[in-house]
Amino acid sequence: MITFRVDSSSEEELLYSVSVDSDGRASCDCEGFGRGRFCRHIDAVLVSGEWAMVPENYRAAAAKAMELARGKITSPTNWKATWRKDWAWRGLSATREPINPRRSGKPLVCFTGTLPGKKRADWLAEAKNAGWDTTDEPSPFTDVLVAKDPNAASAKLKKARDNRTVIVSADEWADVMLDGVLPDV
Structure with a gap:
């Protein structure tokens, strides 16, 4: 026993x-x-x-x-x-730190809005094939947010601006994706 x-x-x-x-x-x-x-x-x-x-x-x-x-x-x-x-009994905290989705070490991109020329799934697949990780929501860990109109006032764009994430248009994304060179914020 x-x-x-x-x-x-x-x-x-x-x-x-x-x-x-x-x-x-x-x-x-x-x-x-x-x-x-x-x-x-x-x-x-x-x-x-x-x-x-x-x-x-x-x-x-x-x-x-x-x-x-x-x-x-x-x-x-x-x-x-x-x-x-019973979070306390389990030794867990009720407050959560943002989860860093970049454990892979790859740059992280988020897409917002209806982007021209392709379906969202195609944009995501293209980014992944070029070595990027993707996310549905911008966070402090997001490197680039791709938007149809980078000057729009959507919630995702506001969040990206608050996090000082680089925001690019779909046209600019092709160069950023391939070269990895980010424009200044």
Whole structure:
């Protein structure tokens, strides 16, 4: 039997004990759902593999328990898993930093408006074939926004201006895409 402790999601400094026997059966002393056989503590750690609610000094035991229980515990059919909405208990922040879509290291382009001569899918494919990443929304990480009318007042154009993103027309885009030389903002 392997036992580890899990933080209560509602009471500070209260810990519950979760145990896994040699057959991979789990129980929790919170006596939650199904007479202690299934609860948020078992679901979060043993089924979903989350760690934030396991105090550091119990994580090695929790890892061994996870190994014993792997594939042997399933959520009951009427289980709601409301713990997933408890961001603090899960160690997640409710505030998000902008996600940088440029992990690839490629320049990033966004297209807006009805561009002349081709369908949007063709513009996107052409950019990708030339080594660019594409996005649907301008962000601080966007290098170029291509617009039918760079002087228009759309929301995407305003956002791009606020982020000091280079805005070019469809005609200018061909040179920027191939040469990679950006006009000054």
